[in-house]
Amino acid sequence: MADQVPLSMTVNGRTRRGMGEPRLTLADFLREQALCTGVHLGCEHGVCGSCTVLMDGEAVRSCLLFAVQAEGADITTVEGLAPDDETLHPVQEAFRDCHGLQCGFCTPGFVVSVAAFLEANPDPSDDEIRHGIAGNLCRCTGYQGIVAATRQAAAVLKGEGQ
Amino acid sequence: MVSLLAEHGDDAKPLAGGQSLVPLLAMRLTRFEHIVDLNRVDELFGVTADNGGVRIAAMTRQAAVETDATVAHRVPLLHLATPHIGHFQIRNRGTIGGSVAHADPASEYPAVMLALDGTAEIASASGTREVPAAEFFESTFMTAVAPDELLVALRFSAWDQPAGFAFDEIARRSGDFALAGAAVGIGTDAAGRINRAAVGMLGVGPIPLRASSVEAALIGLAAADADPHEIGRLAADDMDPIGDVHASADYRRRAGSTLVGRILASALAQLTQEAGNG
Ligand SMILES: Cc1cc2nc3c(=O)[nH]c(=O)nc-3n(C[C@H](O)[C@H](O)[C@H](O)COP(=O)(O)OP(=O)(O)OC[C@H]3O[C@@H](n4cnc5c(N)ncnc54)[C@H](O)[C@@H]3O)c2cc1C
Numbered sequence: 411m412a413d414q415v416p417l418s419m420t421v422n423g424r425t426r427r428g429m430g431e432p433r434l435t436l437a438d439f440l441r442e443q444a445l446c447t448g449v450h451l452g453c454e455h456g457v458c459g460s461c462t463v464l465m466d467g468e469a470v471r472s473c474l475l476f477a478v479q480a481e482g483a484d485i486t487t488v489e490g491l492a493p494d495d496e497t498l499h500p501v502q503e504a505f506r507d508c509h510g511l512q513c514g515f516c517t518p519g520f521v522v523s524v525a526a527f528l529e530a531n532p533d534p535s536d537d538e539i540r541h542g543i544a545g546n547l548c549r550c551t552g553y554q555g556i557v558a559a560t561r562q563a564a565a566v567l568k569g570e571g572q
Numbered sequence: 573m574v575s576l577l578a579e580h581g582d583d584a585k586p587l588a589g590g591q592s593l594v595p596l597l598a599m600r601l602t603r604f605e606h607i608v609d610l611n612r613v614d615e616l617f618g619v620t621a622d623n624g625g626v627r628i629a630a631m632t633r634q635a636a637v638e639t640d641a642t643v644a645h646r647v648p649l650l651h652l653a654t655p656h657i658g659h660f661q662i663r664n665r666g667t668i669g670g671s672v673a674h675a676d677p678a679s680e681y682p683a684v685m686l687a688l689d690g691t692a693e694i695a696s697a698s699g700t701r702e703v704p705a706a707e708f709f710e711s712t713f714m715t716a717v718a719p720d721e722l723l724v725a726l727r728f729s730a731w732d733q734p735a736g737f738a739f740d741e742i743a744r745r746s747g748d749f750a751l752a753g754a755a756v757g758i759g760t761d762a763a764g765r766i767n768r769a770a771v772g773m774l775g776v777g778p779i780p781l782r783a784s785s786v787e788a789a790l791i792g793l794a795a796a797d798a799d800p801h802e803i804g805r806l807a808a809d810d811m812d813p814i815g816d817v818h819a820s821a822d823y824r825r826r827a828g829s830t831l832v833g834r835i836l837a838s839a840l841a842q843l844t845q846e847a848g849n850g
Pocket residue numbers: 455456457585586587588589590591592593594595610630631656657658659662665666667668669670671673674676678679680681717721722723724747748749750
């Protein structure tokens with residue numbers, strides 16, 4: 411068993427410190443020490459996208475990063491997207507409105523990915539949306555609701571209302 | 573870095589984007605006593621214009637290659653191939669050096685590097701050496717980079733002539749590894765006669781392969797007269813595919829050579845358009 415090392419990063423705007431082995435994944439740190447249980451672990455090898463978080467603004471797989479690699483980084487999980495506990499982020503609202511989820515397991519990863527995708531592509535075509543969500547797997551919805559939610563969120567974020 | 577690798581030998585492994593290495597560790601397919609993280613080594617990042625070409629440091633993220641203007645201008649094939657690598661979340665971490673060092677035969681960058689005769693700059697405690705792409709990929713997942721060495725950068729030269737470039741692949745879903753794919757560059761002299769042809773293929777052999785029969789057939793033809801679909805068929809002879817759960821060897825060979833024809837057509841169309849405009 412390797413020695414524990416100190417860990418420190420900003421998670422959803424707050425400094426989080428902890429201790430862990432060098433091989434502790436960022437996903438496990440976020441879930442078990444920062445208590446961000448919205449970070450879901452599906453496949454744990456980069457395929458399913460459920461553990462997607464923003465690291466310094468970019469969507470990444472938290473299961474493929476070691477927590478030590480995020481030293482000093484600014485992490486946003488699904489819990490940190492909306493400004494406060496009373497409000498939903500437009501992407502979250504759109505997933506609710508358009509039935510972009512059923513069991514909800516994959517949803518945090520989708521929401522974070524879609525938020526990052528729309529930041530880079532504010533006005534995507536349906537084809538671009540389908541490519542944009544290809545890095546996340548959903549076993550319930552058949553994706554139609556997720557495509558519709560992404561379309562709605564894009565319109566809201568552009569200020570077009572619904 | 574290289575002294576750490578020299579000290580620990582086979583027990584140490586460099587960690588780049590972690591998008592291939594960490595899954596292998598997570599699935600317990602491999603195990604290393606020491607992981608040497610390259611992510612905070614500033615000199616391993618960045619694209620520089622170099623002697624009419626580009627030098628891309630090994631840790632440059634795939635996402636950075638995708639949007640770099642110098643790369644798009646001087647090495648269009650890298651720019652065209654990058655969006656086919658996994659998903660944007662993967663490209664935000666994955667690096668060009670990691671892709672090439674990992675040497676998955678279905679990967680995009682190794683095929684582009686081979687087609688364009690790129691070179692690898694490799695460092696160890698005893699110095700730096702350059703290895704051309706043709707000698708870099710030794711067998712599946714095996715390259716010229718020894719355990720105590722580090723891939724430091726890749727170099728590509730720009731094509732200083734009228735040229736067309738195209739990349740495409742066949743995959744079941746967006747972001748999946750390709751069942752077959754190819755990177756094509758075709759260059760002509762001022763009269764529109766083909767004097768340079770580069771065709772690299774992925775997913776159709778144990779390592780990335782060049783379609784030498786296709787390249788030979790193109791040389792000397794007038795770009796406007798070349799029949800891409802006829803010539804593309806020759807690629808079948810240059811392949812050495814295996815069958816697996818994703819596709820049979822025969823499917824890869826047939827679909828792959830049809831695809832080569834389409835990619836040739838698209839590269840040739842750019843040349844004839846350019847000639848028409850010029
Ligand atoms: C869901 C998913 C889909 C993917 N789809 C594709 C795809 O379609 N096409 C594709 O090409 N790839 C794909 N990948 C793999 C991805 O592109 C990886 O990023 C890439 O293969 C390895 O790059 P890396 O920087 O992540 O390297 P790492 O995973 O960190 O390292 C890979 C290997 O290279 C070695 N290495 C890395 N850098 C160096 C260096 N500078 N010197 C010496 N050795 C080094 C490491 O020791 C390790 O053995 C996918 C990955 C995932 C998780």
